[in-house]
Amino acid sequence: MTAEYLATGYPTTSHPGVSDAVVAGGVTSGEIGGIDQVATWDVERAAVEERILREVVALLHDVIGEEYVIDLEIDLSTSFNTDLELESIEFVTLADRMRHRYGDTVDFVGFLADKSVDEVINMRVGEVVSFIADCLTPPRS
Numbered sequence: 001m002t003a004e005y006l007a008t009g010y011p012t013t014s015h016p017g018v019s020d021a022v023v024a025g026g027v028t029s030g031e032i033g034g035i036d037q038v039a040t041w042d043v044e045r046a047a048v049e050e051r052i053l054r055e056v057v058a059l060l061h062d063v064i065g066e067e068y069v070i071d072l073e074i075d076l077s078t079s080f081n082t083d084l085e086l087e088s089i090e091f092v093t094l095a096d097r098m099r100h101r102y103g104d105t106v107d108f109v110g111f112l113a114d115k116s117v118d119e120v121i122n123m124r125v126g127e128v129v130s131f132i133a134d135c136l137t138p139p140r141s
Contacts, residue, residue, distance in 0.1 A: 048137055049076075052129045059097045060125075063090050076126030098132070106135045 057074045064084065072083070080086040086094070095108045111131050112120060 045133065045137065049129050049133050052132045052136070053125070055101065056098075056125060056129055056132070059094060059101065060084065063094045063097060074125060076124065076129060078125045080123050080125070081121050098128075102132060102135070106132050 053076065060074060061069050064086065069084070072078075074084070078084060080091065095112070098106060098108050108128075108131075115123070
């Protein structure tokens with residue numbers, strides 16, 4: 001599976017509950033009390049990261065196995081090594097699944113190559129989520 005590109009040129013993957021405008025850094029507005037309320041970049045970024053976290057957690061369930069992670073609450077602070085006890089082969093499998101999910105837009109292997117062994121060992125789910133979000137959303141304007 002490869003990432004899709006919106007009319008804005010920014011890559012995304014479709015997901016129910018998160019609009020393409022939010023994923024692409026678009027702006028949504030509404031009127032409350034006569035004042036236009038515009039979603040900020042931070043709110044949009046949080047929505048994108050929440051969606052990506054759900055996707056990464058689903059990938060982890062698939063890689064590690066439901067029976068192992070059923071009692072675990074996986075969030076941004078979850079450590080791959082200490083909390084999930086992810087074996088190196090499972091980490092490679094996760095990287096491959098992310099490549100299939102996000103396509104060439106998210107270079108997870110390149111992301112890992114820039115890290116020291118200690119950084120990889122101590123990596124948390126939130127770091128991966130932030131990296132993917134950086135790859136899928138436009139820079140803050």
